[in-house]
Amino acid sequence: MPVYNFKRIGPVPSAPDLVDIVLMRTQRKTPTVVHPGYKISRIRSFYMRKIKFTQQTISERLGNIIQDFPRLNDIHPFYADLCNTLYDRDHYKLALGQLNAAKGLVEQISRDMIRMVKYGDSLYRCKCLKRAALGRMCTVLKRQKASLAYLEEVRKHLSRLPALDPNTRTLLLCGLPNVGKSSFLNKVTRGNVEVQPYAFTTKSLFVGHCDYKYLRWQVIDTPGILDHPLEERNTIEMQSIIALAHLTCAVLYIMDISEHCGYTIEQQCRLFQGIKPLFANKQLIVVVNKVDQQPWETLEAEKREMIESVVKMGGGNCTLMPMSNITEHGVSQVKNAACEKLLEARVDARVASNKIDSVMNRLQVFQPQPRDNVQREAFIPESVKKQLEEDGGRPKPQKSRTGYAPTVDDPEADGDATMGDAAVKKTARDLMWENGGPGVWAPDYRAIYDLKEDEWKFDSIPEIIDGKNIADFVDPDIENRLAALELEEEQALKELEAANMENPEESDLESEEEAAVMAIRDRKKTIRLMKNTNKTNNRPMMPREFRGRAKDKHDPGARNKNEIEKRMEDLGVDASKMIERGRSLDREAARKRGRSRNRRDEDDATMEDAEPMDDDGQSKTKRKKARREREESRKRDPSVNKRTHNKPQTLEKKGLNEDTKATAKKMERKGRKGWAGGAGEGDNRKGVHLVKWMNTGKKRNGTHYCR
Amino acid sequence: MPQHEHMERHFKLHGRRMDAPERERKKEARLAHKRSEFSQKVHGIRAKLYHQRRYKEKATMRKTIAQHRERANQHANDEAVAEGALPAYLLDREGVSRAKVLSNTIKQKRKEKAGKWEVPIPKVKPVADDEMFKVQRTGTRKQKAWKRVVTKCTFVGDNFTRKNPKYERFIRPSGLRMKRANVTHPELKTTFQLDIIGVKKNPSSQLYTNLGVMTKGTVIEVNVSELGLVTTSGKVAWAKFAQVTNNPELDGCVNAVLLV
Numbered sequence: 001m002p003v004y005n006f007k008r009i010g011p012v013p014s015a016p017d018l019v020d021i022v023l024m025r026t027q028r029k030t031p032t033v034v035h036p037g038y039k040i041s042r043i044r045s046f047y048m049r050k051i052k053f054t055q056q057t058i059s060e061r062l063g064n065i066i067q068d069f070p071r072l073n074d075i076h077p078f079y080a081d082l083c084n085t086l087y088d089r090d091h092y093k094l095a096l097g098q099l100n101a102a103k104g105l106v107e108q109i110s111r112d113m114i115r116m117v118k119y120g121d122s123l124y125r126c127k128c129l130k131r132a133a134l135g136r137m138c139t140v141l142k143r144q145k146a147s148l149a150y151l152e153e154v155r156k157h158l159s160r161l162p163a164l165d166p167n168t169r170t171l172l173l174c175g176l177p178n179v180g181k182s183s184f185l186n187k188v189t190r191g192n193v194e195v196q197p198y199a200f201t202t203k204s205l206f207v208g209h210c211d212y213k214y215l216r217w218q219v220i221d222t223p224g225i226l227d228h229p230l231e232e233r234n235t236i237e238m239q240s241i242i243a244l245a246h247l248t249c250a251v252l253y254i255m256d257i258s259e260h261c262g263y264t265i266e267q268q269c270r271l272f273q274g275i276k277p278l279f280a281n282k283q284l285i286v287v288v289n290k291v292d293q294q295p296w297e298t299l300e301a302e303k304r305e306m307i308e309s310v311v312k313m314g315g316g317n318c319t320l321m322p323m324s325n326i327t328e329h330g331v332s333q334v335k336n337a338a339c340e341k342l343l344e345a346r347v348d349a350r351v352a353s354n355k356i357d358s359v360m361n362r363l364q365v366f367q368p369q370p371r372d373n374v375q376r377e378a379f380i381p382e383s384v385k386k387q388l389e390e391d392g393g394r395p396k397p398q399k400s401r402t403g404y405a406p407t408v409d410d411p412e413a414d415g416d417a418t419m420g421d422a423a424v425k426k427t428a429r430d431l432m433w434e435n436g437g438p439g440v441w442a443p444d445y446r447a448i449y450d451l452k453e454d455e456w457k458f459d460s461i462p463e464i465i466d467g468k469n470i471a472d473f474v475d476p477d478i479e480n481r482l483a484a485l486e487l488e489e490e491q492a493l494k495e496l497e498a499a500n501m502e503n504p505e506e507s508d509l510e511s512e513e514e515a516a517v518m519a520i521r522d523r524k525k526t527i528r529l530m531k532n533t534n535k536t537n538n539r540p541m542m543p544r545e546f547r548g549r550a551k552d553k554h555d556p557g558a559r560n561k562n563e564i565e566k567r568m569e570d571l572g573v574d575a576s577k578m579i580e581r582g583r584s585l586d587r588e589a590a591r592k593r594g595r596s597r598n599r600r601d602e603d604d605a606t607m608e609d610a611e612p613m614d615d616d617g618q619s620k621t622k623r624k625k626a627r628r629e630r631e632e633s634r635k636r637d638p639s640v641n642k643r644t645h646n647k648p649q650t651l652e653k654k655g656l657n658e659d660t661k662a663t664a665k666k667m668e669r670k671g672r673k674g675w676a677g678g679a680g681e682g683d684n685r686k687g688v689h690l691v692k693w694m695n696t697g698k699k700r701n702g703t704h705y706c707r
Numbered sequence: 708m709p710q711h712e713h714m715e716r717h718f719k720l721h722g723r724r725m726d727a728p729e730r731e732r733k734k735e736a737r738l739a740h741k742r743s744e745f746s747q748k749v750h751g752i753r754a755k756l757y758h759q760r761r762y763k764e765k766a767t768m769r770k771t772i773a774q775h776r777e778r779a780n781q782h783a784n785d786e787a788v789a790e791g792a793l794p795a796y797l798l799d800r801e802g803v804s805r806a807k808v809l810s811n812t813i814k815q816k817r818k819e820k821a822g823k824w825e826v827p828i829p830k831v832k833p834v835a836d837d838e839m840f841k842v843q844r845t846g847t848r849k850q851k852a853w854k855r856v857v858t859k860c861t862f863v864g865d866n867f868t869r870k871n872p873k874y875e876r877f878i879r880p881s882g883l884r885m886k887r888a889n890v891t892h893p894e895l896k897t898t899f900q901l902d903i904i905g906v907k908k909n910p911s912s913q914l915y916t917n918l919g920v921m922t923k924g925t926v927i928e929v930n931v932s933e934l935g936l937v938t939t940s941g942k943v944a945w946a947k948f949a950q951v952t953n954n955p956e957l958d959g960c961v962n963a964v965l966l967v
């Protein structure tokens with residue numbers, strides 16, 4: 001259920017103010033320094049940023065206004081109608097619609113102008129375009145002067161509307177002007193509404209709250225309504241009509257039988273008939289007010305009949321009650337009756353609604369069946385019974401007096417005393433109060449010690465006897481017990497072992513193999529342990545893809561054939577196939593990469609160097625050729641033997657040409673600034689520097705600050 | 708809880724603090740000093756705007772004061788001769804005033820006639836080629852320089868299709884193409900946004916006219932069918948000439964005066 005709080009709408013600035021706000025913000029939040037010598041792309045983006053930023057600010061501002069104001073279609077019909085009469089629905093919608101249109105226009109302008117700036121070929125031209133763009137946006141805003149002013153007024157008024165909840169328990173006061181509606185509200189709530197002896201004192205809805213049956217009730221005071229057709233009603237009266245029409249509530253129709261209000265009883269009855277359709281499905285009470293001036297009993301018979309006929313016309317749930325605000329006769333009765341009626345109706349409605357099923361499904365009321373005809377009454381001790389008889393059937397309420405000192409002339413305290421100590425047990429607290437209160441007397445807890453012999457209770461216990469602390473000898477045979485415990489544990493262990501021995505694990509492994517398995521398992525365990533201890537993964541992880549194969553890079557042995565063989569042998573695996581496969585993969589990859597012939601040879605050479613064994617995949621001639629080339633290459637440059645991928649790759653090695661190399665070098669030189677995400681001119685950074693006027697000259701007698 | 712006019716209600720019930728009117732009076736009296744202080748201190752654009760506003764306020768103030776004093780003010784008496792003093796045979800003379808009206812109409816007519824041949828901006832600064840066009844280098848090695856990009860706003864017809872890049876000598880960027888112009892009717896003193904139909908004459912060069920370039924002083928043809936203008940022969944005019952009065956490439960829009 002939405003809560004209607006129109007106080008939260010932000011203030012709407014006037015059009016010139018809005019223009020100021022927007023332009024100032026642009027000035028403050030965008031870079032301000034640009035020179036004709038800058039690169040044209042930089043100049044363009046400088047001005048484009050200004051245009052875009054202004055547009056964003058305007059859109060945000062207008063968007064907030066549009067968002068904040070309630071949409072008349074979405075809010076409770078009571079509020080929708082109230083807004084309609086108070087602010088005129090069409091006007092309201094038009095104003096918001098115009099703001100929306102303005103927002104669209106501004107966006108359009110910014111789009112167009114930014115497109116133009118993209119073709120700007122000089123600072124002057126870009127600047128002119130920016131100026132034109134901001135000017136056009138501001139013109140659009142200026143045109144919204146009337147809408148903004150109107151919305152600001154609406155906001156002010158909305159925020160002062162009483163916080164009225166259309167769905168809660170509500171009592172509604174209505175009647176002709178000056179009959180005493182506001183007086184009643186002031187009597188039952190703390191509403192503090194103006195009361196004056198002339199008509200139309202109250203010109204809008206007022207709300208007060210009161211309590212009944214520990215529930216919060218909302219009492220609404222409405223402006224007086226006159227008896228004429230709906231079309232002729234003015235804004236003030238329409239508010240009452242709307243409240244009557246849209247709120248589910250108990251209505252108190254207040255009549256002035258003294259006719260001091262300036263309207264006859266007949267007129268008041270006619271108004272009742274006039275607005276009777278609005279009372280349908282509502283709890284209605286006709287309240288005859290000002291009975292201090294004109295008592296109901298002494299009213300002329302025909303007038304009384306008139307009123308009674310009106311009450312009868314009101315239907316079954318309409319009652320008549322006399323009341324006077326001055327003498328407060330009947331005020332609370334009227335309130336209670338109205339609340340009671342409404343509460344009943346609300347509960348009925350709840351029960352009748354289909355929502356109740358979901359609750360009722362979960363409720364089940366059990367009535368225990370009588371098992372036999374034996375009466376089982378509550379057990380009341382004899383003493384209590386006797387006392388009840390003495391007190392004349394009513395038990396005396398035992399007043400809890402925790403924390404309160406009994407006064408001397410306390411009648412109840414006397415009563416307790418006469419009853420005797422047998423009936424009431426004296427508590428430690430009572431004793432405390434008797435003996436001078438807290439701080440003076442405290443209960444002796446030794447009295448409640450649970451010892452073998454009662455006379456031991458108050459024995460004094462020394463801390464040290466014979467130069468020894470008695471706390472050390474609390475348990476004299478603690479050593480024996482410890483020994484017994486240890487013995488027990490040993491026993492248990494032995495038993496466990498024996499149990500294990502009885503059924504040893506069936507294994508089809510030889511003892512040697514078993515040892516190996518154990519060794520492997522041990523190693524695995526240690527590896528896992530090491531890994532877990534070193535695994536403090538409290539940093540961002542780079543995906544493998546980008547990280548590269550770190551292991552290969554830093555561990556020269558990782559791809560060394562001998563190393564691999566050794567390690568695999570350790571694990572008991574034949575490595576020859578693995579190496580073969582790896583090499584063929586490598587070769588394939590090399591072919592694909594299309595490396596220079598030289599590099600490919602080099603790789604192959606090292607491969608063969610490392611492992612002079614038969615190449616199944618290659619023909620004899622090929623092999624020969626390869627060997628020859630290898631020899632040649634060795635002659636040429638012995639250093640190529642080294643694995644190249646261990647060295648950090650230089651720019652040349654990456655296969656970059658001169659052009660890209662230059663840019664790469666530049667990027668390196670520029671460092672972070674060269675990045676796309678680096679700081680730009682839009683980043684508002686103020687370096688630390690010495691401010692001249694603060695750091696030169698005299699620094700005495702205030703001259704330093706006053707300059 | 709405060710509802711509606713709670714401030715006023717509070718004043719009504721409890722009154723205001725006793726020196727409230729005094730404070731208000733003083734505040735008002737101090738206002739002049741505050742203003743003066745501010746106007747002496749303020750500088751830059753804020754000062755300019757502030758003084759503009761103050762100037763306007765003062766002007767209206769002076770006017771209202773003059774209005775209040777109207778009865779006391781001394782006016783020059785237009786009617787030198789009292790009415791009753793005129794002899795009866797001179798009463799139906801109109802004399803000078805009529806002649807004046809006539810001459811006025813003649814002048815007006817002349818003006819209008821002259822207006823037909825005159826344009827609002829008679830002298831236009833010619834736009835040089837190198838200002839108008841930017842060289843676009845083409846070819847794989849960017850060694851060719853025969854292409855030109857128009858740097859000013861242009862009008863390009865609806866059904867225009869670009870030529871094959873091989874033959875396209877002049878490029879008119881789509882970001883700088885304009886479709887509508889804000890046209891002011893000089894007599895009605897109102898402005899309409901009208902569709903451009905074509906560029907009639909760019910005074911700088913025939914080439915620009917052909918390309919549809921709009922610079923200051925260019926005569927364009929606009930669609931005035933919405934205005935419901937009628938020609939002397941009674942037909943509805945649907946297109947009229949207008950002269951561009953601003954630099955569209957600097958303002959992002961085309962402003963023009965209707966040539967009537």
Ligand SMILES: Nc1nc2c(ncn2[C@@H]2O[C@H](COP(=O)(O)OP(=O)(O)OP(=O)(O)O)[C@@H](O)[C@H]2O)c(=O)[nH]1
Pocket residue numbers: 176177178179180181182183184194195196197198199200201202203222223224289290291292293323324325326327
């Ligand atoms: N004698 C008498 N006067 C009352 C009683 N109730 C209200 N009045 C007087 O009636 C006058 C009008 O009371 P309001 O409470 O302002 O009446 P209202 O119905 O709120 O009037 P509007 O707000 O103008 O519609 C005041 O002068 C009250 O003092 C009453 O029970 N007895």
Ligand SMILES: [Mg+2]
Pocket residue numbers: 181182183194195201202221222223
């Ligand atoms: Mg009232």
